[in-house]
Amino acid sequence: MGDVTRKPIIAGNWKMNLNHFEANLLVQKLAASLTGEQLEAVEAVVLPPFTDLRTVQTAIEGDKLAIVYGAQDISAHASGAYTGEISGAMLAKLGCTYVVIGHSERREYHNESDELINAKIKAAFTAGLTPIFCVGEGLDIREAGNQVTHVLAQVDAGLDGLKEDQIKQIVIAYEPVWAIGTGKTATPDDAQEVCGAIRARLVEKYGSDVAEAVRIQYGGSVKAANIASIMAQPDVDGALVGGASLDAEEFASIVRFPEHVAR
Numbered sequence: 001m002g003d004v005t006r007k008p009i010i011a012g013n014w015k016m017n018l019n020h021f022e023a024n025l026l027v028q029k030l031a032a033s034l035t036g037e038q039l040e041a042v043e044a045v046v047l048p049p050f051t052d053l054r055t056v057q058t059a060i061e062g063d064k065l066a067i068v069y070g071a072q073d074i075s076a077h078a079s080g081a082y083t084g085e086i087s088g089a090m091l092a093k094l095g096c097t098y099v100v101i102g103h104s105e106r107r108e109y110h111n112e113s114d115e116l117i118n119a120k121i122k123a124a125f126t127a128g129l130t131p132i133f134c135v136g137e138g139l140d141i142r143e144a145g146n147q148v149t150h151v152l153a154q155v156d157a158g159l160d161g162l163k164e165d166q167i168k169q170i171v172i173a174y175e176p177v178w179a180i181g182t183g184k185t186a187t188p189d190d191a192q193e194v195c196g197a198i199r200a201r202l203v204e205k206y207g208s209d210v211a212e213a214v215r216i217q218y219g220g221s222v223k224a225a226n227i228a229s230i231m232a233q234p235d236v237d238g239a240l241v242g243g244a245s246l247d248a249e250e251f252a253s254i255v256r257f258p259e260h261v262a263r
């Protein structure tokens, strides 16, 4: 795990799963499975579909749960005639802390470009939200050995024009596309190679003070059985979890990763 001053962040990206009734149940189960101490040690975040956000807000605020939540996407626009889009202000009003931006599924299925992702990151900051900015390479790029160059180009483009205090706040999620939902996890060394290169690029561009503050997550087939070895890497500060975040016990066990290490 990285620097002790960076609080580990385990975020569950539910993707297009769970209606608002199921969302409520999952949040309640999660809260019942984690102690205040465990939630103090690790920031636990849920990222439900838009339609669940109000329910999740009510569950978390009503019971004063130490679980944080956010959305899976944001419009680059502030308001207006953009049918089907959701603005940063709307998400902020629902109490969201985080918003996922540039997930590989949106890059692939919705043709999101680096420019659009950069605009969405800026829209998130304007609304007072913290982006979880996703980067990662496909299998062809990995096989050609170009993962670091590819990911650093995504990082440069996504962060273009941001201020240093915004960079310090952002969460970057490195998700090799070939490891998402496939059961193929990158090895801890693979994760460290790219997460370390991202931090080195941040040092080069913004100085070590800024770079050391940024939390970098790994994502791609993370589960309770592999989280500890991934979190043992010096530049990995958390995980963006897909499938395993839909099971309260499994996700809670991932959040409890410091105890796996101690065992």
Ligand SMILES: O=C[C@H](O)COP(=O)(O)O
Residues within 6 Å of the ligand: 013, 103, 175, 179, 180, 181, 182, 183, 219, 220, 221, 222, 240, 241, 242, 243, 244
């Ligand atoms: O956002 C989460 C990632 O896409 C990882 O998904 P996964 O854990 O199901 O592989």
